[in-house]
Amino acid sequence: MENIENIDYKEKFITYYKQYIKREGADKLLEWLLKTDFFTAPASTKFHCACEGGLVQHSINVYEVMMEKHFTEGEDNAESFAICALLHDLCKAQFYKVATRNVKNEKTGQWEKQPYYSVEDIFPYGHGEKSVFLIERFLRLNTGEAMAIRWHMGGFDDTARSGGFAISQAYDKYPIAVKLHLSDLEATYLREHGTSNVRNK
Template identity: 35%
Template sequence: MIDIQANKEEFNALLRQVNREGTDYLIEDLENLGFYDAPASTRFHLDSDGGLVVHSLNTCKAGLFLREKMIAMKPELKGLLLEDSVIVATLLHDVCKADVYQKVVKRRKDQFGNWKDVKGYDVDYSNFPMGHGEKSAIVVLRSGFDIHDDEMLAIRWHMTAWDLAFQNPEARNNINTARNKYPLCSLVNLADGIAANLLEWGTNEQEEL
């Protein structure tokens, strides 16, 4: 069972720890968007109320772990992977999802092959159809949060190939340039994958049926 209030407090405390201008405005906007109650997906991982914040925290923890290990292996990365930037980019990479999930009742078969009604989510992009990573960055900017260039680019391109399959050569050049310029882009992408595919493995309701 997800403790939404406890996770919300942990998320906000981590974000405030960075001590950026506009933090309170961003937290207020995330509240209004429904970020703290939203799921992380419709059926793939943490598809339950509050799952999005759990995923964001998992990504942050994975990102900080990766930062520590990468700096130990390659000390010159320390100045390029600032702890505050890892926290900002990982916590905020998926705020685009805050207003896209709508609660519905779906029909699924249980382990015995019987159909049953289960609570679930559908996706509705009509509120702000801006895309994924780019929407997250823009939501943060619109709140007046003091976000740095490397953090914005890491958020924008955290989906890497999942975005690129539907984009053009210009987009591929942009992401490659961003990753070459800012190692944070690669770290956030890796942390997101570790969180969704390893830390959250087995957390979707469909797998439990």
């Protein structure tokens, strides 16, 4: 893997993407991504990476955790890992908007307009399933990749919380789904701890 530690997140993402994702349609998908807010959007409104560029930062963090902790040479596929990790949250592109609210300045006592992120879901198709849908407009996923992206939220997914057994079956049959979920958890709760400053400049 080439040394890309000293470049920004957008460049890092594109480097990983082009190096490992060679599937038919990959160029078209990247072309589309570059036209969206994927590289400037936050990863959440107030939790992890709730800052400008947080979504691409989170995607890279998940990829790097997945490769460092869960990739087994000869067993796992590097392209599949790149697709799953880098694109698992594609559903968050064109999902957030910047709004403003009045906040009282404790020092001056004056009310000031402050920017914050809110959700404006123009295509309410779910979370993991929406990412799968968007990816497959451009390139074909294999079954394991689709399962991993669909269920990357684990127990935080609405369907999983309602008592469905599909997630358990997916994790049992497709190890890559477990690996993506574990990587997403570590990136979110360990590597990105303290990155919830809204609108970092």
